[in-house]
Amino acid sequence: MTKSAKAPLFTGSEWNFGLIESIDHEIARIAKEFGLDTYPNQIEVISSEQMLDAYASVGMPLMYNHWSFGKQFLANQGNYQRGQMGLAYEIVINSNPCISYLMEENSMTMQTLVIAHACYGHNSFFKGNYLFRAWTDADSIIDYLMFAKNYIAQCEEKYGIDAVEEILDAAHSLQSQGVNRYKRPVPLSADEEKHRQKEREEYIQRTLNDIWTTIPQKFRKEEKVEARFPADPEENILYFIEKHAPLLDTWQRELIRIVRKMAQYFYPQKQTKVMNEGWATFWHYTLMHELHDRGIITDGSMLEFLQSHTNVVFQPEFDDPRYSGLNPYTLGFNIFTDIKRICLDPTDEDKRWFPDFAGNQNWGEVLDYAMRNFKDESFILQYLSPKVMRDMRLFTIVSEEANNYLEVGAIHNDEGFRQLRQNLAAQYNLGNLEPNIQVYSVDAKGDRSMTLRHYRHKNCPLDNGSTNEILGHIQSLWGFDVRLESVDGEQVLETYSTSAKGGDSEAA
Amino acid sequence: MSSIIIDRRRNSKGKSTVNRERFMRRYRRQIQKAVNDAVNSRSITDTDSGEEITISRKSLSEPFFHHGEGGDRDQTHPGNKEFVTGDRFPKPKGGKGKGKGGGGGDASDSGEGLDDFAFQINRDEFLEYLFDDLELPNMVRKELKESSEFAFRRGGFTSAGAPDRLNVIRSLRGAHARRIALSGKDRKEIRALKRELREMEVSPDDTNEARAEEIKLRIKELNEKIKRLPFIDDFDLKFNNLIKVPLPSSSAVMFCVMDVSGSMTRDIKDMAKRFFFLLYMFLQRNYEKVEVVFIRHHAEAKECDEHDFFYARETGGTVVSSALTLARDIIDERYDPKKYNIYVAQASDGDNWEADSPKCSKVISEDMMKNLAYYAYVEITDRHHQNLWHEYKKLEQAHPDHFAMSHIKGPTDIYPVFRELFEKKEAMA
Known part of the structure; x- marks a missing residue:
């Protein structure tokens, strides 16, 4: 390929479908040279109103109906119309083919950027990262959504909107407790879902009875076998309710299952925010420069791109009024960029820290490995380099309940690097961020009440208001009283309960 | 790819x-x-x-499990300037501070913001x-019983009618069907003959020339026969049928009657205005066309425009019946009760010349009530009711479905009173 032999593909800011097609073609070719492995792309141009619609339904092209999406829509619409919120340039969906939305308002340069970012950056991440491979089935998500939407619509027709809403509200509040953090799930499959759903209905009802038939055999004298049910605490509360709640109808179980499956589908995205955005940003940056180097886009486009890229990776400092935590785009982009630098031009420090790949000229391979085999927490733990920590001037603030002061922990110096990196990694560990709540026991022989346990991490308590509200939701699904014990080790520190009686135990 | x-x-x-x-x-x-x-x-x-x-x-929270305040937390932030390990600061008060406070970084987006x-x-x-949940009083009855206008609507087809109502498509379709039906036998024969002819052509050796000629002739004959079928027959003609349907009256007229004597203060007028406004919007929603007649009165009544109605101030005594007789005359003159749904809304502070109240009652019950869809009276005052109220009470009992009255004390009463007057009355059935 001869450099600058080509005239740029476009000079103005107006886009058209022909241009999008040719620029996509160019990007695809360069991406291939870099070894990016992607699903086929389906690029859809939409208007801003449609973007608002997409926002409201968690970005999915189709979604079941629920008031909360309407609320989301009204909120976004209001903010957008008042000019308080810009819309994202794109939305990209983990599906095969990989669907990306482009806004019609974007300039041609922006469309190019978005294609590079979404259609080749995110797309290759979805296809390559182990979490997505294990947890989601890109081939069938759209079919599954279709199934879910239709099924829920049928339920609404059959049982009324209110009845469906009640279940969905309750299930939504437990979304974060609807995934198996450790067990590897079976990926979604729409065909099978539909096919087996009938079968499942019958099966569930049967197994349910198995559990509950052991209940009140009249006055039969049994020696107290303290067989706890469930035998081991169950982390997936939604799953537990779906399988074991005594009073739910089968359609209600199916609704819970749908919410659970959706939570599972989104779970990898929650765990790879830094990596996913960092990866996509790294690639749009790389691809855009390559396009420019080859004379496919003009200097003017490049300037426009750089400005918007700078906005994307802008990281306000902690004392800036705009500061609201670390920008995942910045952090991820910095780490990936630095991996490349360490490969090509390592310093002595890098060689000490990253003996495995420092100086490995094949940076593409190193990056690819990092993208495939990590999630945010482990990725940071593995790849966050002293240089990035230094450049971002990271530091940790330690807040302990017992102290009435805050203390500066590790900072970006030689003594602090390792600790700082651990701290930051822990900050992206969902297990720490989200309360660890599990189904501890069910009083199967007594009042059927369910006890949940919150295993405290670093002594962090639950938020009282929302916890009580959610217990109400769980009770409506479970059908009997629900208690929640917040424990540290075996010591119960706090008890929430749906029954007045349970409330007393707090004093005990 | x-x-x-x-x-x-x-x-x-x-x-x-x-x-x-x-x-x-x-x-x-x-x-x-x-x-x-x-x-x-x-x-x-x-x-x-x-x-x-x-x-x-x-009230519209979507709760999810999350941590509350307290516990031990480490937060890593960017942009360190002069901190070194071991520096200490007092915890920010309230703990919700987002910045460097380890307090509630992730609790702040919990959806519990109070805004x-x-x-x-x-x-x-x-x-x-x-x-x-509000209903227009007595509208249904008006529509069904008393409508005097009719409209023609399309209703099916007939085989007789004026030429201008000819339905071309239907007619031609009928003709086409008839032609197919009548020529069926002949066309079947033609098809058979043609097939025979083709077979002959396929095997020219044993072609019977005479027979072929005969067939050709027969086909020609049949074709002519088919052609002779009339393309269109009287019998095929279809006409659009028009049927007469009673046309519910879709216009309404609303009389706003208000006392503008000196005792009506600006505040009272404002309240009255709001009440009229609600009624107007309500009627507008239910009728295609709503006309409004403003009648203001003190000792004598006058029809006026909206501006004068609300803003002109005059002094004088109060003779309510003057307004009512004027309204009656206007109805007689301009608004045929068969064509209009007539509503009267009267607002007053309750003052009336002592001897006039019985007269009002008489005008309403004898001359007006039979023509009205509804009469609503609101008394805007914080004083005791006077003779007009008591007189109207009797009317309300006499015409429970068409006459309503209510008492407004302050601006906040207006809407509740309006609702009360027009609430769906389920017991009426």
């Missing part, structure tokens, strides 16, 4: 419509309350705009919530 590029801009934008409706449905009560509150604070002439609805965020949730509804939705 090339990408597919799709233009979705033509697709509907209304994907969120259903969800929006769900939301409105769920929070109907709150929205209704917000609308009711809005009525009182809203400019009276503003009938076209929607309204911003505000609901407390608390309210605000969104726009459009005019139609505004009116719908405003007038939800």
Whole structure:
């Protein structure tokens, strides 16, 4: 390929479908040279109103109906119309083919950027990262959504909107407790879902009875076998309710299952925010420069791109009024960029820290490995380099309940690097961020009440208001009283309960 | 592997419509309350705009398990300037500080922010919530019983009619069908003959020339026969049928009657105005055309325009019957009760010349009531009721379905009173 032999593909800011097609073609070719492995792309141009619609339904092209999406829509619409919120340039969906939305308002340069970012950056991440491979089935998500939407619509027709809403509200509040953090799930499959759903209905009802038939055999004298049910605490509360709640109808179980499956589908995205955005940003940056180097886009486009890229990776400092935590785009982009630098031009420090790949000229391979085999927490733990920590001037603030002061922990110096990196990694560990709540026991022989346990991490308590509200939701699904014990080790520190009686135990 | 590029801009934008409706449905009560509150604070002439609805965020929370305040936390931040390990600061008060406080970094987006949730509804939705569950008194009966106008509507087809109502498509379709039906036998024969002819052509050796000639002739003959079938027959003609349907009267006239004597203060007038405004909006929603007649009166009555009605001030005694007789005369003159649904809304502070009240009652019950759809009287005063009120009480008993009265003390009463007057009366059946 001869450099600058080509005239740029476009000079103005107006886009058209022909241009999008040719620029996509160019990007695809360069991406291939870099070894990016992607699903086929389906690029859809939409208007801003449609973007608002997409926002409201968690970005999915189709979604079941629920008031909360309407609320989301009204909120976004209001903010957008008042000019308080810009819309994202794109939305990209983990599906095969990989669907990306482009806004019609974007300039041609922006469309190019978005294609590079979404259609080749995110797309290759979805296809390559182990979490997505294990947890989601890109081939069938759209079919599954279709199934879910239709099924829920049928339920609404059959049982009324209110009845469906009640279940969905309750299930939504437990979304974060609807995934198996450790067990590897079976990926979604729409065909099978539909096919087996009938079968499942019958099966569930049967197994349910198995559990509950052991209940009140009249006055039969049994020696107290303290067989706890469930035998081991169950982390997936939604799953537990779906399988074991005594009073739910089968359609209600199916609704819970749908919410659970959706939570599972989104779970990898929650765990790879830094990596996913960092990866996509790294690639749009790389691809855009390559396009420019080859004379496919003009200097003017490049300037426009750089400005918007700078906005994307802008990281306000902690004392800036705009500061609201670390920008995942910045952090991820910095780490990936630095991996490349360490490969090509390592310093002595890098060689000490990253003996495995420092100086490995094949940076593409190193990056690819990092993208495939990590999630945010482990990725940071593995790849966050002293240089990035230094450049971002990271530091940790330690807040302990017992102290009435805050203390500066590790900072970006030689003594602090390792600790700082651990701290930051822990900050992206969902297990720490989200309360660890599990189904501890069910009083199967007594009042059927369910006890949940919150295993405290670093002594962090639950938020009282929302916890009580959610217990109400769980009770409506479970059908009997629900208690929640917040424990540290075996010591119960706090008890929430749906029954007045349970409330007393707090004093005990 | 090339990408597919799709233009979705033509697709509907209304994907969120259903969800929006769900939301409105769920929070109907709150929205209704917000609308009711809005009525009182809203400019009276503003009938076209929607309204911003505000609901407390608390009631629409979507809870999820999250950590509260407390516990031990490490937070890593960017942009260190002069801190070194071991530096200490007092904890920020309240603990919710986002910045460097380890306090509540992730609790702050918990959806419990106390600010309210605000969104726009459009005019139609505004009116719908405003007038939800209200019914127009006696409208149905008016529509069915007394309509004197008729309209012609298309209703099926007939085989006789004026030429200008000829339905060409139906007629030709009929003709076509008839031709198919009548020529069926002949065409069948033609097909058979033609087949025979083709077979002969395939095997020319044993072709019977004479037979072929005969067949050709027969085909020609049959074709001519078919051609002779008339293309269109009287029998085929179909005409659009028009049927006469009674036309419900879709216009209404609303008489606003108000006392403008010196005892009516500006505040009272404003309240009256709001009441009239509500009634007007309500009628507008139910009828295609609503006319408004303003009648103001003190010792004598005058028809006037809206501005004078609300803003002119005159002094004098108060003779309510003067306004009523004027209204009666206007009805007789301009508004045929068969064509109009007639509403009268009267607002007053209750003052009337002592001997006049019985006369009012007489005018209403003897001359007007038979023509009216509804008579609503609101008394805006914080004093004791006077003779007019007592006189009207009797009317209310005599005409429970067509006469309503109510008492407004302050601006906040207006909408509740309006609702009360027009509430759906389920027991009436």
